[in-house]
Amino acid sequence: MKTPLTELEFTEPERYEQYEGPFYHFELSRREFIATLGAGLVISVATPSAFAQRAGRGAEQAASLAQRLHIGVDGVVTVLTSKVEVGQGSRTQLTQAAAGELHVAIERLRLVMGDTAGPDDGGTAGSATTPRSVPAIRKACAATRQLLLDTAATAFTVEAGNLSVRDGKVEGLPPGKQFSYADLASERHAEALKQNVAPGVAIKEVAAWHVLGTSVPCVNGVEIVTGAHRYPSDIVRPGMVYGKVLRPASYGAKLEEIDLGPAKATPDVIAVRDGDFVGFTAPTSFAAEQARNAAAKTAKWTSPANVSSDELHTHLRAKASGRSRPEKRGNADEAFQNAAKVLRETYNIAYIQHAPMEPRAAVAEWNGDQLTVWTGSQQPARVRQDLAQSLRIPTERVRVIVPDTGGGFGGKHSGEAAVEAARLAREARQPVSVRWSREEEFTWAYFRPAGVIDVAGGLDAKGGLMAWEHVNFNSGSSAIASPYQIPNVTTEFKDCEQPLRSGSYRALASTANVFARESFMDELAAATDADPLEFRLRHLTNERLRNVLLAATERFGWHGAWKKNSSRQTTGIGLACGIEKGSFAACCAKIEVNTDGTFKVLKVVEAFECGAIQNPANLKAQVEGCIIMGLGGALTEETRFKNGAMLNASFRSYRVPRFKDVPEIETVLVNRPDLPSVGAGETPIIGIAPAIANALFHAAQSRIRSLPIRNESFWYA
Amino acid sequence: MNLTAQFEVNGREQRVSTDAKRTLLDVLREDLGLTGTKFGCGEGQCRACTVLIDGKAVQACQTTMDEVDGRKIETIEGLANAGKLHPVQEAFIAEGAMQCGYCVPGMVMATVGLFRRNPKPTAAEITAGLNGNLCRCCGYVNVLKAVQRAAQIRKEGR
Numbered sequence: 001m002k003t004p005l006t007e008l009e010f011t012e013p014e015r016y017e018q019y020e021g022p023f024y025h026f027e028l029s030r031r032e033f034i035a036t037l038g039a040g041l042v043i044s045v046a047t048p049s050a051f052a053q054r055a056g057r058g059a060e061q062a063a064s065l066a067q068r069l070h071i072g073v074d075g076v077v078t079v080l081t082s083k084v085e086v087g088q089g090s091r092t093q094l095t096q097a098a099a100g101e102l103h104v105a106i107e108r109l110r111l112v113m114g115d116t117a118g119p120d121d122g123g124t125a126g127s128a129t130t131p132r133s134v135p136a137i138r139k140a141c142a143a144t145r146q147l148l149l150d151t152a153a154t155a156f157t158v159e160a161g162n163l164s165v166r167d168g169k170v171e172g173l174p175p176g177k178q179f180s181y182a183d184l185a186s187e188r189h190a191e192a193l194k195q196n197v198a199p200g201v202a203i204k205e206v207a208a209w210h211v212l213g214t215s216v217p218c219v220n221g222v223e224i225v226t227g228a229h230r231y232p233s234d235i236v237r238p239g240m241v242y243g244k245v246l247r248p249a250s251y252g253a254k255l256e257e258i259d260l261g262p263a264k265a266t267p268d269v270i271a272v273r274d275g276d277f278v279g280f281t282a283p284t285s286f287a288a289e290q291a292r293n294a295a296a297k298t299a300k301w302t303s304p305a306n307v308s309s310d311e312l313h314t315h316l317r318a319k320a321s322g323r324s325r326p327e328k329r330g331n332a333d334e335a336f337q338n339a340a341k342v343l344r345e346t347y348n349i350a351y352i353q354h355a356p357m358e359p360r361a362a363v364a365e366w367n368g369d370q371l372t373v374w375t376g377s378q379q380p381a382r383v384r385q386d387l388a389q390s391l392r393i394p395t396e397r398v399r400v401i402v403p404d405t406g407g408g409f410g411g412k413h414s415g416e417a418a419v420e421a422a423r424l425a426r427e428a429r430q431p432v433s434v435r436w437s438r439e440e441e442f443t444w445a446y447f448r449p450a451g452v453i454d455v456a457g458g459l460d461a462k463g464g465l466m467a468w469e470h471v472n473f474n475s476g477s478s479a480i481a482s483p484y485q486i487p488n489v490t491t492e493f494k495d496c497e498q499p500l501r502s503g504s505y506r507a508l509a510s511t512a513n514v515f516a517r518e519s520f521m522d523e524l525a526a527a528t529d530a531d532p533l534e535f536r537l538r539h540l541t542n543e544r545l546r547n548v549l550l551a552a553t554e555r556f557g558w559h560g561a562w563k564k565n566s567s568r569q570t571t572g573i574g575l576a577c578g579i580e581k582g583s584f585a586a587c588c589a590k591i592e593v594n595t596d597g598t599f600k601v602l603k604v605v606e607a608f609e610c611g612a613i614q615n616p617a618n619l620k621a622q623v624e625g626c627i628i629m630g631l632g633g634a635l636t637e638e639t640r641f642k643n644g645a646m647l648n649a650s651f652r653s654y655r656v657p658r659f660k661d662v663p664e665i666e667t668v669l670v671n672r673p674d675l676p677s678v679g680a681g682e683t684p685i686i687g688i689a690p691a692i693a694n695a696l697f698h699a700a701q702s703r704i705r706s707l708p709i710r711n712e713s714f715w716y717a
Numbered sequence: 718m719n720l721t722a723q724f725e726v727n728g729r730e731q732r733v734s735t736d737a738k739r740t741l742l743d744v745l746r747e748d749l750g751l752t753g754t755k756f757g758c759g760e761g762q763c764r765a766c767t768v769l770i771d772g773k774a775v776q777a778c779q780t781t782m783d784e785v786d787g788r789k790i791e792t793i794e795g796l797a798n799a800g801k802l803h804p805v806q807e808a809f810i811a812e813g814a815m816q817c818g819y820c821v822p823g824m825v826m827a828t829v830g831l832f833r834r835n836p837k838p839t840a841a842e843i844t845a846g847l848n849g850n851l852c853r854c855c856g857y858v859n860v861l862k863a864v865q866r867a868a869q870i871r872k873e874g875r
Contacts, residue, residue, distance in 0.1 A: 085817075086817055087816035087817025087818070087819075087854045088816070089816070215813075217810065217813055218810075218813065218815055218818075221809075221810045221813075221815060221818075222802070222810065224815050224818035224821050225793075225802065225806040225809050225810055225815070225818075225821055225822075225825060226753070226793065226794070226796070226797055226802070226806065227751075227752070227753015227754065227792070227793035227794050227822045228753065228794075229818065230752065231755075231819060233752075233755075233756060234746075234752035236750065236752070242747070284735075284736075284739065284743065284747055284748075285743055285747065286736060286738075286739045286740075286743055287736075354853075355853055356817070356819075356853050357755070357757050357763065357765055357817065357819040357820050357851065357852065357853045357854075358755070358757075358817070358819045359756075359757075404817070404818075405817065406755070406817050406818075406819030407817045407819060407853050407854060408817075409853070435756065437759055438757070438758040438759055438760065438762075438763075617813050618813070621813060621816060621856055621858075621859055622816075624855070624856070624857075624858045624859070625816060625854050625855040625856055626855075627855075628855035628857055628858075629853070629854075629855040632855075650758070650760060650762065651758050651760070651762035651763055651851065652760065652762055656851060656853065657855055657857075658848050658849070658851065658857075659844045659847050659848045659850070659857050659860075659861065660844055660845070660848050662844075662857045662858065662861070665858060
């Protein structure tokens with residue numbers, strides 16, 4: 001049974017979210033999924049292909065029918081999506097979305113996520129699940145509810161308009177008659193179902209939400225607290241062995257020779273060399289690691305010269321390519337010449353790692369020429385392509401399954417472990433589990449790009465901003481456009497030749513661009529003796545951004561707390577705000593300077609607005625998570641490297657936030673039921689670093705212009 | 718070098734012959750099928766692998782098989798009793814103390830271990846006691862609420 005319904009999806013890729021291709025190029029040497037769900041009814045819905053989404057084409061060229069829902073004969077509804085759960089709460093949120101339109105209890109719903117045998121509604125990136133996938137699933141579910149009503153109306157010769165659905169059952173039928181989703185799935189109604197549900201079925205207005213909009217707890221919470229949930233690194237297959245991969249001696253090093261003889265002679269150990277890839281399998285990960293480590297001692301490498309983190313920012317500026325994307329409004333050059341006062345500053349941003357709690361992991365299993373891989377990735381379809389391309393097999397023979405994964409933060413758009421496991425499993429002729437170590441994750445996973453940002457501002461005689469220039473070297477263009485009203489603006493993002501592999505991150509380049517802009521706004525305010533809040537408001541007409549800024553400062557008690565300091569103080573307050581991915585964030589921070597010159601973040605207040613709130617408890621948790629993760633990038637997180645090697649590939653030396661670092665936190669969730677919901681897992685991070693840097697300036701009268709701030713006393717407090 | 722270790726895991730006798738230098742974490746996960754205990758760093762820096770050995774919270778990735786003979790080990794899988802969740806597990810659910818949830822088994826076991834050595838911890842003692850358990854989703858606020866909730870329930874003897 002096919003029920004066409006057209007849904008447009010489009011996500012504009014950020015530079016670093018773009019596909020970079022497989023990790024390995026090996027030298028030469030689809031099955032039906034829905035059937036496994038058992039008897040029942042399959043509802044297919046037209047979805048544009050993910051390829052067309054990435055290419056930016058419309059749905060009319062791309063629509064293809066994909067199996068979106070399965071209704072079991074027991075009435076259990078399974079919803080399928082390629083979106084994945086990496087901690088942002090999408091499993092619960094999408095279940096709410098489906099339950100609210102189907103009128104089925106949460107407990108009667110299953111969500112199959114991240115399986116390439118299901119529909120491809122794109123990867124999990126850019127905070128797109130809320131604005132794109134929630135409506136897509138709601139529309140499919142609303143259409144299915146209408147199908148239930150129409151079928152019941154035909155079966156009992158009543159008006160569909162007089163019927164409704166409650167808890168999966170049709171209400172308003174003649175006395176003694178019953179009809180439910182289970183009946184819809186039974187064979188009896190096969191004939192009646194041979195009609196298409198009209199597209200354009202209405203979904204509920206926010207005022208009528210009864211599941212969305214409520215704090216439904218994590219739907220698989222019991223599996224998580226009991227350790228029963230199987231993350232990618234927990235997947236076990238019959239006959240599975242463990243794999244370890246040899247890593248290059250340094251970035252870009254080429255393997256000249258290695259002796260695999262001893263490993264090959266070891267019972268139960270398999271050693272593979274395929275181009276630059278060298279891997280080992282054994283019955284335990286310990287034995288695989290021993291084989292790998294012994295072989296590594298015989299390896300000879302040629303290592304290229306590499307830039308070190310100490311010379312990084314000079315390097316990036318020097319290696320800017322000709323490719324850049326300037327955007328202009330008014331005439332900034334002329335305005336700077338006419339300005340009463342001009343300020344110019346440079347801000348430096350370090351490379352940082354996502355460091356999810358679960359390092360990359362995959363299990364690969366071959367059945368003849370069919371390959372199945374379980375792995376933790378935000379991009380199941382890309383991983384499938386990577387596998388097909390690097391193993392030189394047709395895509396149709398590859399299935400990728402992403403179990404709910406231990407953290408992503410934009411750091412798992414790639415499929416390195418999947419390709420490694422698949423290559424080893426082909427050799428071992430057994431399923432292989434490859435789990436990266438923490439050191440591998442720190443060293444060989446891609447990084448949030450480092451950057452150099454030049455900002456200039458021109459003020460008129462009354463202290464009004466009349467000219468603005470913002471140039472980002474390397475770290476990306478997200479949030480490079482200022483939200484402030486400035487008549488003459490130039491912004492430019494310059495691509496650079498960079499030493500480390502870079503990719504997406506939580507809010508990506510906006511963490512850097514907002515840090516630079518909001519720090520610089522503070523500098524301009526100070527240069528005109530203005531209250532940083534008043535200075536911003538004077539240049540801000542965007543109503544939604546004003547609202548969060550006012551909400552945060554009111555809760556924080558900014559008025560009365562801020563005064564101009566002319567000497568060093570022991571405490572300071574700062575603020576920052578910004579827009580990213582359609583949502584609005586404003587932060588206030590209070591810091592205290594210790595007698596030794598180090599400082600502590602005492603309090604953070606953040607106001608956040610992302611349209612109509614779909615799950616208040618999860619939203620609060622995401623904002624709090626962003627605030628604390630933001631403390632890491634602001635204060636301590638920094639990838640240091642020299643001669644092509646990481647210097648701090650460990651939680652010992654790469655300091656991430658801990659319980660003791662948690663300040664007093666208050667969140668203000670601004671609900672806008674009149675506006676469409678957008679994602680919230682990323683944007684709340686953007687204002688933390690500048691708010692802290694501005695608070696430090698307020699207290700210490702000295703300006704921080706690089707991230708991290710390197711407050712050394714935070715180390716192992 | 719191989720050895721045969723005999724120990725108890727969640728009330729069941731186990732006998733494992735293996736390399737003496739394999740970690741307890743590997744053996745729990747790869748030999749005994751107990752994948753609830755997580756690998757986070759393998760160097761004792763994140764405590765995702767926290768288990769109880771003779772009642773004390775210990776990092777399974779820092780414990781080798783030559784150290785476990787004759788010991789009583791408790792893992793996350795042994796905490797619920799006949800399908801009834803442990804009060805700490807209940808508290809984590811009640812406070813939504815999970816995002817990706819990967820750190821949660823270690824957090825729960827560290828909390829149970831904390832309560833065994835300090836039955837009535839203050840808020841400051843909870844923060845200090847859990848400080849080495851990392852959560853990269855940074856869901857620390859709700860975890861602290863969950864542990865405080867569980868501690869409160871203990872104090873009230875509920």
